[in-house]
Amino acid sequence: MADLHFLANPARFRRFSRRVLPALSIVTAVALAVGLYWALVVAPPDYQQGDTVRIMFLHVPTASLAMGGYLLLAALGASLLVWRHPLAALMARATAPVGATYAAVCLVTGSLWGRPMWGTYWVWDARLTSFLLLFFLYLGHIALSRAYDDSERGDRAAAILAIVGAINVPIIKFSVDWWNTLHQPASIMRMGGPSIDPSLLWPLFWMMGALALLFATLVLLRTETEIDRRRLEIAENQD
């Protein structure tokens, strides 16, 4: 981590991202194009689920990236509160909406997948419910960080919320699991058998990588925008 500290200075980060972002965008676009072609055209349909299995290529990666994004948010919050890195605040501001969008994509694709597989758009399954709560945590973070006229106050409040939220996520997960086993047996959540065939697994890994790249690209781009916005704010206040 110590090596990343040189990026804590917004101006230095701006120079770094200006160099990295164009290359990263191209790599992301190519990776996404290849991944989508592989996942939607080349990969064979599942023997049970048919073509609906292709939803998985969007659903599973967005799920893990949305969870990882919340951890990132908590780490950024900690580095804002501990080291007062100005960049951490801007990056958290940039990350939260991307993470929330990933969580929303995961929920929507999940319910579209659930319709043909389980015969319903939504079940109060433990995983679905705890993911919905993760989405709400993201919304709370976004709303709180933008609720103050003094944006630095919003950043610090949201940082505390992100850390408390990250500690709470496992507790929420545990309680929802418990709640669900009490109300209904876990009978629905079986995805076409115990293991995934390699012909589906490799495009899944690829899509995971491509969507992670997209996440990184969007966060970098949005961080740049946040830096510029903050500079404009400061310039306005000086006049």
Added chain:
Amino acid sequence: MSGVGALFLRDLRLVWRRPGDVAVVLAFFVVATVLFPLGIGPETNLLARIAAGILWCAALFASLLSLDHLFAADYEDGSLDLLLLAPWPLELAALAKCAAHWAVTGLPLAILAPLLGVAFGLDDRSLLVLALTLLVGTPALSLIGGLAAALTLGARRGGALLALLALPLCVPTLIFGASAIEASATGEGFMVHLAILGALALVSLATLPWAIAAALRQAGE
């Protein structure tokens, strides 16, 4: 320590001088609970089955309702700055404020809820468990709500934002509170649920005062 005790007593005294504030919260609890039979229908079996969830949700909303002025009054009149400067830890002050909030909302709610439970057709044992779960669980609600209140000090749309922040974090408490009553109604043992509820309250007690104090510090800056 005496300063913290004084702060706790001061908050209680403030409420004592204006008992209407607590009365409104309790009245909200009663009215919100009574709306459910009117919306769902008077079938006793159905009502008895969902009573635990309704009473717990209503208690959750009622305790959130009274939170937005937990720190706001101190923030506006400058008492919060004095708390920040006080020689005793801010964490203890946060704990004292939340304890005072619990004493005037969580505790009355726990006493009032069994009376409403009777109207929902809960049996005697479940009524006792309902009061017990609220007694054990509401401190966690006060602390989580206290954190949300501290985070939203001076924010725009404070009230709605407070609910958005606090409700997802209250989910574990709600689940184990309601499930303890259901377990007791179906004849299972409710001690496990109650023990986990107690654990949640203790974890909140051990961690959240620090988070609240951190939030108050950055609000005071």
